[in-house]
Amino acid sequence: MELPEMRYPLGRNQLLDLYYFMKLTRELDRQLVRLFRQDKVVGGLYSSLGQEAIAVGTAYALEKQDWMAPMIRNAGSLLVRGFQPRDIFMQYMARAGSPTGGKDNTCHFGDIHGRHVVSPISMLGDLIPVMTGVAMGGRYLGQKLVTMTWIGDGGTSTGAFHEGMNLAATQRAPFVCIVENNQWAYSTPVARQAPIRNLADRAHAYGIASFIVDGNDVAAVYQTTRQAVESARRGEGPILIEAKTMRMSGHAQHDAADYVPREMIRYWKARDPIERYDRWLRLNNIWNAKQKADMDARIDRELKQELELAEKSPLPGPEQTEVGVYCEGCHTIEARWERPADRVQPPKAGVKAAWTIADFGAFEADAPGSAPAASPSPSRAAGKRPSKRAGRGTSRSKPRSKPRAKSPSKGKR
Ligand SMILES: Cc1ncc(C[n+]2csc(CCOP(=O)(O)OP(=O)(O)O)c2C)c(N)n1
Numbered sequence: 001m002e003l004p005e006m007r008y009p010l011g012r013n014q015l016l017d018l019y020y021f022m023k024l025t026r027e028l029d030r031q032l033v034r035l036f037r038q039d040k041v042v043g044g045l046y047s048s049l050g051q052e053a054i055a056v057g058t059a060y061a062l063e064k065q066d067w068m069a070p071m072i073r074n075a076g077s078l079l080v081r082g083f084q085p086r087d088i089f090m091q092y093m094a095r096a097g098s099p100t101g102g103k104d105n106t107c108h109f110g111d112i113h114g115r116h117v118v119s120p121i122s123m124l125g126d127l128i129p130v131m132t133g134v135a136m137g138g139r140y141l142g143q144k145l146v147t148m149t150w151i152g153d154g155g156t157s158t159g160a161f162h163e164g165m166n167l168a169a170t171q172r173a174p175f176v177c178i179v180e181n182n183q184w185a186y187s188t189p190v191a192r193q194a195p196i197r198n199l200a201d202r203a204h205a206y207g208i209a210s211f212i213v214d215g216n217d218v219a220a221v222y223q224t225t226r227q228a229v230e231s232a233r234r235g236e237g238p239i240l241i242e243a244k245t246m247r248m249s250g251h252a253q254h255d256a257a258d259y260v261p262r263e264m265i266r267y268w269k270a271r272d273p274i275e276r277y278d279r280w281l282r283l284n285n286i287w288n289a290k291q292k293a294d295m296d297a298r299i300d301r302e303l304k305q306e307l308e309l310a311e312k313s314p315l316p317g318p319e320q321t322e323v324g325v326y327c328e329g330c331h332t333i334e335a336r337w338e339r340p341a342d343r344v345q346p347p348k349a350g351v352k353a354a355w356t357i358a359d360f361g362a363f364e365a366d367a368p369g370s371a372p373a374a375s376p377s378p379s380r381a382a383g384k385r386p387s388k389r390a391g392r393g394t395s396r397s398k399p400r401s402k403p404r405a406k407s408p409s410k411g412k413r
């Protein structure tokens with residue numbers, strides 16, 4: 001049987017990878033719930049139950065040189081990026097062997113030098129300007145990298161989100177923002193959060209492109225994100241993707257989510273991303289029941305070993321509390337000038353970025369008689385946007401190709 005047409009075709013191993021990482025995330029989640037009930041988790045436990053397709057499908061669309069900054073429901077993205085389940089187990093149990101040495105919990109860790117992962121920031125929205133800055137830095141160094149972060153429906157109401165998106169848009173930063181619309185921000189439903197049906201519509205305010213994707217369809221999530229990543233890499237500016245899904249458990253383990261209507265849960269349970277993808281793989285003859293069972297058994301085995309390893313790691317000694325709080329020579333903090341320092345400091349700081357974008361910053365007024373717009377470059381603003389072809393399960397809200405400067409209306413002030 002032929003696979004459905006895909007803009008970015010995936011081989012069998014890659015298709016199975018998507019299942020592997022989603023199922024690994026779910027089983028990891030399940031194990032963590034057990035550990036929480038055994039009182040082995042230090043602090044809160046945040047689940048990505050029902051949202052695995054987003055974490056996995058989006059991170060899978062990034063290249064090695066790209067950068068990401070996950071949030072609490074992105075354990076799947078960390079696994080795709082090469083972290084091991086033991087890292088997450090140990091992190092939640094605050095063990096000495098965890099990426100933060102037991103000093104922080106949840107998914108609050110990163111790896112700047114190796115995997116290009118910026119650690120989460122708890123203050124919702126703040127990762128948007130940070131990842132915009134990383135994108136601008138990458139462009140400046142000519143690295144052709146794309147940056148990505150995730151934010152919830154509730155997080156899109158913060159000032160930092162709007163400020164960050166506006167900065168990304170005006171800088172045409174190679175940045176992809178994934179809005180995980182899981183219907184709830186703690187106990188606040190989306191309708192009480194924003195008076196718009198699609199959070200992707202927020203992109204109009206910044207004059208950037210956006211997609212809406214079925215967040216429970218991992219293939220669609222991958223295709224759509226890949227399209228956005230390629231577009232951002234070409235220098236066509238940031239893109240916002242709204243992935244619609246459902247938070248299938250409480251905000252965290254302490255929240256029984258009694259306020260969520262049961263029929264809502266039933267509706268989304270019937271659209272479970274992992275079961276859906278398994279059906280799709282069978283329908284397309286990618287695998288059969290036996291091969292699936294083998295994969296599930298492999299995941300169980302691996303997780304068991306990972307958990308054993310994590311449980312063997314001790315809690316950090318009390319003397320560790322004062323280690324690494326301030327840098328006392330443990331890091332060499334100095335700028336890594338990848339271009340000669342005298343070229344990037346005044347008076348020569350205006351040196352052209354190594355990766356230039358033809359019409360960057362050239363927005364101009366298009367209404368006849370309007371005041372001339374300030375424009376750092378003489379070229380016209382014909383900012384290319386992503387092609388009209390969207391991925392499976394995707395719809396796209398069209399940005400205004402040329403943000404307009406309003407002409408002063410006569411007689412009105
Ligand atoms: C600026 C800011 N305000 C409030 C909080 C507290 N807080 C943490 S998570 C959360 C709800 C987030 O909802 P949403 O963005 O939809 O993400 P979800 O939990 O659904 O993934 C809130 C209010 C915070 N961390 N940062």
Ligand SMILES: [Mg+2]
Pocket residue numbers: 152153154180181182183184185186247
């Ligand atoms: Mg939410």
